[in-house]
Amino acid sequence: xxxxxxxxxxxxxxxxxxxxxxxxxxxxxxxxxxxxxxxxxxxxxxxxxxxxxxxxxxxxxxxxxxxxxxxxxxxxxxxxxxxxxxxxxxxxxxxxxxxxxxxxxxxxxxxxxxxxxxxxxxxxxxxxxxxxxxxxxxxxxxxxxxxxxxxxxxxxxxxxxxxxxxxxxxxxxxxxxxxxxxxxxxxxxxxxxxxxxxxxxxxxxxxxxxxxxxxxxxxxxxxxxxxxxxxxxxxxxxxxxxxxxxxxxxxxxxxxxxxxxxxxxxxxxxxxxxxxxxxxxxxxxxxxxxxxxxxxxxxxxxxxxxxxxxxxxxxxxxxxxxxxxxxxxxxxxxxxxxxxxxxxxxxxxxxxxxxxxxxxxxxxxxxxxxxxxxxxxxxxxxxxxxxxxxxxxxxxxxxxxxxxxxxx
Amino acid sequence: xxxxxxxxxxxxxxxxxxxxxxxxxxxxxxxxxxxxxxxxxxxxxxxxxxxxxxxxxxxxxxxxxxxxxxxxxxxxxxxxxxxxxxxxxxxxxxxxxxxxxxxxxxxxxxxxxxxxxxxxxxxxxxxxxxxxxxxxxxxxxxxxxxxxxxxxxxxxxxxxxxxxxxxxxxxxxxxxxxxxxxxxxxxxxxxxxxxxxxxxxxxxxxxxxxxxxxxxxxxxxxxxxxxxxxxxxxxxxxxxxxxxxxxxxxxxxxxxxxxxxxxxxxxxxxxxxxxxxxxxxxxxxxxxxxxxxxxxxxxxxxxxxxxxxxxxxxxxxxxxxxxxxx
Numbered sequence: 054x055x056x057x058x059x060x061x062x063x064x065x066x067x068x069x070x071x072x073x074x075x076x077x078x079x080x081x082x083x084x085x086x087x088x089x090x091x092x093x094x095x096x097x098x099x100x101x102x103x104x105x106x107x108x109x110x111x112x113x114x115x116x117x118x119x120x121x122x123x124x125x126x127x128x129x130x131x132x133x134x135x136x137x138x139x140x141x142x143x144x145x146x147x148x149x150x151x152x153x154x155x156x157x158x159x160x161x162x163x164x165x166x167x168x169x170x171x172x173x174x175x176x177x178x179x180x181x182x183x184x185x186x187x188x189x190x191x192x193x194x195x196x197x198x199x200x201x202x203x204x205x206x207x208x209x210x211x212x213x214x215x216x217x218x219x220x221x222x223x224x225x226x227x228x229x230x231x232x233x234x235x236x237x238x239x240x241x242x243x244x245x246x247x248x249x250x251x252x253x254x255x256x257x258x259x260x261x262x263x264x265x266x267x268x269x270x271x272x273x274x275x276x277x278x279x280x281x282x283x284x285x286x287x288x289x290x291x292x293x294x295x296x297x298x299x300x301x302x303x304x305x306x307x308x309x310x311x312x313x314x315x316x317x318x319x320x321x322x323x324x325x326x327x328x329x330x331x332x333x334x335x336x337x338x339x340x341x342x343x344x345x346x347x348x349x350x351x352x353x354x355x356x357x358x359x360x361x362x363x364x365x366x367x368x369x370x371x372x373x374x375x376x377x378x379x380x381x382x383x384x385x386x387x388x389x390x391x392x393x394x395x396x397x398x399x400x401x402x403x404x405x406x407x408x409x410x411x412x413x414x415x416x417x418x419x420x421x422x423x424x425x426x427x428x429x430x431x432x433x434x435x436x437x438x439x440x441x442x443x444x445x446x447x448x449x450x451x452x453x454x455x456x457x458x459x460x461x
Numbered sequence: 462x463x464x465x466x467x468x469x470x471x472x473x474x475x476x477x478x479x480x481x482x483x484x485x486x487x488x489x490x491x492x493x494x495x496x497x498x499x500x501x502x503x504x505x506x507x508x509x510x511x512x513x514x515x516x517x518x519x520x521x522x523x524x525x526x527x528x529x530x531x532x533x534x535x536x537x538x539x540x541x542x543x544x545x546x547x548x549x550x551x552x553x554x555x556x557x558x559x560x561x562x563x564x565x566x567x568x569x570x571x572x573x574x575x576x577x578x579x580x581x582x583x584x585x586x587x588x589x590x591x592x593x594x595x596x597x598x599x600x601x602x603x604x605x606x607x608x609x610x611x612x613x614x615x616x617x618x619x620x621x622x623x624x625x626x627x628x629x630x631x632x633x634x635x636x637x638x639x640x641x642x643x644x645x646x647x648x649x650x651x652x653x654x655x656x657x658x659x660x661x662x663x664x665x666x667x668x669x670x671x672x673x674x675x676x677x678x679x680x681x682x683x684x685x686x687x688x689x690x691x692x693x694x695x696x697x698x699x700x701x702x703x704x705x706x707x708x709x710x711x712x713x714x715x716x717x718x719x720x721x722x723x724x725x726x727x728x729x730x731x732x733x734x735x736x737x738x739x740x741x742x743x744x745x746x747x748x749x750x751x752x753x754x755x756x757x758x759x760x761x762x763x764x765x766x767x768x769x770x771x772x773x774x775x776x777x778x779x780x781x782x783x784x785x786x787x
Contacts, residue, residue: 107558118588121543122550273530278523279524
């Protein structure tokens with residue numbers, strides 16, 4: 054495969070999502086409007102109105118029904134997509150678990166927005182972080198280009214017969230969703246060829262016959278049954294096994310996509326920036342990585358051995374990759390755009406600290422909660438975090454392990 | 462509606478393979494299980510069934526067993542109409558893309574009263590407004606029976622449930638039953654009907670109509686529950702019939718919003734003397750037992766008044782002459 058002809062469009066992150074969905078030959082899109090996700094469904098409904106897609110577009114009366122409709126359509130063997138944010142995702146909470154439990158490979162764009170109360174429409178990661186245990190793969194994009202690329206990849210990953218897990222592709226509210234960016238887009242045929250047609254596995258049906266895993270009147274099966282203590286546990290274990298296979302598939306799809314697009318995001322799971330010889334490093338997800346990279350560049354010019362680890366997938370957690378890339382780092386600051394109230398730090402902090410507990414170098418790991426409700430994260434604050442790390446490096450002492458950055 | 466009414470013989474129905482099979486775990490005398498079996502006898506071809514959480518889902522799909530000979534999916538409690546929406550949307554697009562094996566596939570959504578009157582009404586209203594082509598079956602056993610007889614919006618006035626118990630002061634559920642079928646008529650959907658398991662031909666004919674009609678169809682089926690209503694399991698059909706004969710649960714349908722009474726209720730409009738008193742129905746069920754104490758007797762009068770009021774309102778809607786007060 055060769056890198057194909059691409060067009061450069063000045064579009065925002067939401068429009069990039071809508072375009073990627075349009076090109077991915079999706080059968081059913083069901084959605085409900087919520088800021089800052091709305092542009093996705095608005096653009097998509099224009100494609101429908103103009104006859105540019107064959108997709109069945111269902112404007113539901115709630116996010117709960119939007120995800121339910123996607124789940125049921127997915128059970129029919131259809132390729133499905135929805136998008137949400139904040140309160141909408143919270144309303145879907147119940148069905149998130151049902152979707153992954155039914156092994157329905159729904160793809161959803163999450164435009165990360167703060168949760169109420171107080172009501173706030175701006176960016177933080179509280180909405181998707183709280184859903185980290187729901188059995189969905191989570192990909193966090195750094196920019197709109199990656200958002201576009203990740204949506205296309207997501208269909209291939211979710212629908213892979215060894216995976217069959219739903220995926221959230223997360224992009225930061227407004228910073229990405231509403232900000233114009235030059236996005237390179239592939240031709241429709243290229244994307245369609247890349248995603249292909251959705252396939253379903255064979256499972257044991259009635260009377261022990263092998264049948265396709267979908268609602269098919271010629272081969273009836275029962276989906277979503279009552280499953281008690283004699284089988285439930287095994288089904289949950291199977292979900293974990295799928296999560297274990299997922300990293301390899303995510304990387305394969307990422308690699309294959311890079312061959313037609315020329316674009317790569319680290320190894321598909323993590324994006325390590327100047328970590329090879331770094332003494333100090335930050336860890337984050339999403340668009341803050343872009344700002345942080347410029348800070349790292351500045352520090353590097355000053356001779357500071359600074360680096361950045363951006364997690365592209367938070368679920369599955371790329372634990373081995375985290376340990377390996379951080380093996381020479383002596384002090385780590387995790388930047389969390391959400392908080393676990395009373396939990397002593399944010400969710401990414403918990404997991405990075407957990408990942409590095411057995412690392413031979415045993416680095417200091419501290420946490421900064423930042424940017425809640427869309428509070429800006431300027432280079433100056435990130436620079437201060439690196440300065441704190443330099444201090445830790447020098448004194449080998451941590452004064453405060455969990456702090457808030459940029460709060461009054 | 463242009464389709465000619467479906468004609469069938471009892472023999473044909475008996476010989477038609479069971480799509481909701483025996484071996485499920487429903488209680489003896491279960492009204493909803495009778496309804497499901499009868500309804501599945503009226504299917505016309507490839508059919509996909511979806512169900513809300515509730516008695517019928519729980520008794521019919523205990524993994525790795527299933528009572529369903531058709532494709533079946535359950536996802537949650539409050540969203541069965543959204544399941545149907547997603548299934549129907551997928552059928553449409555697959556047909557358009559030439560990926561559907563069958564010329565036509567019918568979609569039936571089942572839910573109990575809790576899943577319809579209460580927690581599922583939003584998804585139902587949304588699906589009705591969007592006009593998805595499916596048949597929604599409400600099997601009404603008038604309380605949350607699966608969780609242990611808690612009151613719902615479908616529980617009748619005066620009934621004792623575990624969350625509206627008949628106490629020393631409050632005689633069972635203070636509120637009246639929500640007129641759910643009328644709410645669905647107000648959605649201006651092409652077909653709405655009520656049916657009772659005591660009139661199985663009527664139930665089958667209405668099921669087939671609901672499937673044949675294009676767009677959303679809603680059927681409210683009266684399905685007594687021996688456990689929750691506290692009566693002998695052998696009396697299920699008798700009680701269902703009394704519900705119709707007392708006009709507590711009249712049988713009617715609307716085609717494009719036009720009301721008409723079904724035969725079993727029409728006869729009561731034409732011969733009001735045949736309309737039975739609610740007492741006959743109430744006295745057979747121990748959920749109403751407390752109403753026969755002297756201090757709560759007024760509740761029986763209230764029930765009779767409400768039944769008469771709603772019956773007369775229905776007669777007006779059906780352009781029938783006013784029945785004399787019973």
